[in-house]
Each structure stands twice: as C-alpha cells, then as structure tokens.
Amino acid sequence: NAGVMQNPRHLVRRRGQEARLRCSPMKGHSHVYWYRQLPEEGLKFMVYLQKENIIDESGMPKERFSAEFPKEGPSILRIQQVVRGDSAAYFCASSPFPQGRLNTEAFFGQGTRLTVV
Amino acid sequence: QQQVKQSPQSLIVQKGGISIINCAYENTAFDYFPWYQQFPGKGPALLIAIRPDVSEKKEGRFTISFNKSAKQFSLHIMDSQPGDSATYFCAAGTDSWGKLQFGAGTQVVVTP
Numbered sequence: 113n114a115g116v117m118q119n120p121r122h123l124v125r126r127r128g129q130e131a132r133l134r135c136s137p138m139k140g141h142s143h144v145y146w147y148r149q150l151p152e153e154g155l156k157f158m159v160y161l162q163k164e165n166i167i168d169e170s171g172m173p174k175e176r177f178s179a180e181f182p183k184e185g186p187s188i189l190r191i192q193q194v195v196r197g198d199s200a201a202y203f204c205a206s207s208p209f210p211q212g213r214l215n216t217e218a219f220f221g222q223g224t225r226l227t228v229v
Numbered sequence: 230q231q232q233v234k235q236s237p238q239s240l241i242v243q244k245g246g247i248s249i250i251n252c253a254y255e256n257t258a259f260d261y262f263p264w265y266q267q268f269p270g271k272g273p274a275l276l277i278a279i280r281p282d283v284s285e286k287k288e289g290r291f292t293i294s295f296n297k298s299a300k301q302f303s304l305h306i307m308d309s310q311p312g313d314s315a316t317y318f319c320a321a322g323t324d325s326w327g328k329l330q331f332g333a334g335t336q337v338v339v340t341p
Contacts, residue, residue, distance in 0.1 A: 116272070145328060154235070154318055154331035155273065168328060203272050218329075220265075220272030 116141075116206050116221035117186075124227045125194045133189040133224045137206030144187045145218060146172075146179060149201040158202075161187060194228045201225045232256055233321050235332025243340050248306040250335045252319035255300065259321040263329070264293065264304050267316045276317070277304075309339045 117136040125131050137144050142163050147155040157171040161181035172179065176194075181187040191198055202225075205218040235252045242248045252262075263278035279286045279293040279302065286293045292305040306313055316336050320329040 147331075152334075154233075154333045155329075157328040157330065160328050171328070205272075217263075217275045217278075220274065222270070222272045 116204055116219050118202075118204050118221035118224050120224060121222065122225050122227070124229060126229055127195055128193050131191040131194050131198070131226055131228075133191075133202050133204075133226070134186045135189070135204030135206075135221060136186040137204075138219055141206035141208050141219075143207045143209065143218075144181050145205045145207075146187075146189050147203045147205065149203060149223070151200075155203060158189070191226075194226070196228050199226055199228045232330040233319060233332045235319050235335060237335060238333070239336040239338070241338045241340060242309050244309060244311060246309050246339075248309050248313070248337050248339070249303060250317055250319070250337075251301065251303045252321075252332050253299075253301045254321050254330075256321070256330075257300070258323050259330075261322045262293070262295065262302050263320050263322075264291075265318045265320065265331075267318065267334075273318060306337070309337075311339045311341055313337060314339050 119134050144161045146158040148158055149155045159172045159179045160168040164183050176192045178190045201223045203220050203223045205220045207218040233254050260281055264276045265273035266276045267273040277288045277291050279295050281297050284295050290307045295302045316334045318334045319332040322329040
C-alpha cells in the first residue's frame with residue numbers, strides 16, 4: 113500500500129529551464145493538493161485539483177506555474193523559466209475527499225526539493 | 230498575510246517535560262484545526278486534529294486545547310521524548326475548502 117509518491121526527490125535546474133514535478137496520489141484518492149515550503153517557513157497552499165479539474169489555484173503564481181491532474185497518470189506541477197526564488201521544497205498531498213471533510217486526512221508525499229542554480 | 234500565527238519558533242525541552250506550542254487564527258470560517266509533525270527530509274504527517282465543537286482532544290501524549298472565543302489553539306506534548314524532536318505545524322481549514330493554511334512551524338528539540 114504505497115503512500116503518496118513524488119518524483120524526483122531532488123531536482124536541480126538552471127535559471128530559465130523548466131521543472132516538472134510529479135505526484136502519484138494514494139490509491140483511491142482523487143483529490144490532490146500542492147504546497148510549497150521555503151526554508152524555515154511553513155507550507156503555502158498552491159493549488160487543489162481533482163481528476164481533470166482545477167478546483168482552487170488561488171495560491172499559485174499567475175505566471176510560469178501550471179498544474180494538471182489528468183484522468184490517467186500522476187499530477188504534474190510545471191514551472192517554466194525557473195528563477196532562483198523558485199528554489200523550495202514542493203509537497204503534494206492526496207485525500208479521498210476534500211481535506212477537512214468527515215475528518216479526512218490528507219497524506220503528504222516526501223516532497224521534491226528544487227534547487228535553481 | 231499570515232492567516233495562522235504560530236509560536237514559539239523553536240523550543241528546547243528536557244526528556245519527560247511538556248512542550249507547548251500555540252497558534253492563533255483570524256478567519257472565523259475555519260472549522261478544522263490539524264497539527265502536523267515533520268522530520269527533516271520528510272513530508273508532514275498528521276498528528277492530531279480538532280473541530281471547534283470540542284475544547285480539548287487527547288491522543289496518547291498529544292493534546293490539543295481549543296479556545297473558540299479567543300481564536301486560539303495549542304498543542305501540548307506530555308512526557309516529551311527525544312523521538313519527538315521534529316518541526317510541528319499547526320494549520321486551519323474548512324470543510325468547503327480543499328486547502329489548509331499553515332503556521333510557520335515550531336522546531337522542537339527534546340534533550341536526553
């Protein structure tokens with residue numbers, strides 16, 4: 113019973129390159145959330161997706177960032193033309209229902225640590 | 230703006246002591262308050278959560294106290310152990326949202 117799988121665990125990109133972060137939710141989970149964690153800070157919500165739908169992207173920068181959760185396959189967080197300020201740990205969480213409903217827990221992956229050089 | 234404020238930033242406690250972490254929130258629509266534990270290099274893991282209809286919830290050595298009128302909640306770790314050394318995050322959310330607002334975290338170090 114695998115947990116939330118994120119890959120790669122570590123990603124190094126040069127400024128201007130694209131970063132693609134993948135998240136495979138737990139089996140049976142159709143709700144995915146992406147969070148960003150800067151060093152010494154808490155997690156900041158970026159986007160909430162269900163299969164094939166973006167439910168809430170209020171925490172995602174309007175430019176260069178996009179997310180998808182296709183019918184088949186993992187959820188992808190894509191960062192185009194990365195800059196040094198994008199260096200952070202990106203965590204994905206999944207749940208079978210919206211987080212908070214009926215005491216539903218969202219399970220977090222181990223994160224992808226993006227370093228922009 | 231920080232919707233959930235957490236203190237202290239760090240905490241050192243002796244083995245067997247009590248660790249207390251406090252959080253305050255502004256948005257009265259929040260009705261779900263979880264605490265997460267995170268070890269270095271790992272993702273956050275849910276420790277314990279509470280809803281505003283109760284003032285206290287206890288699970289093992291971990292207790293959440295909730296004060297709805299003051300819009301504050303706290304985590305108490307009783308009989309702290311070295312294995313409890315981690316970063317603890319409070320968070321808040323609502324049933325109708327699929328997202329959580331996190332506090333900035335408290336690094337807890339339990340000395341032997």
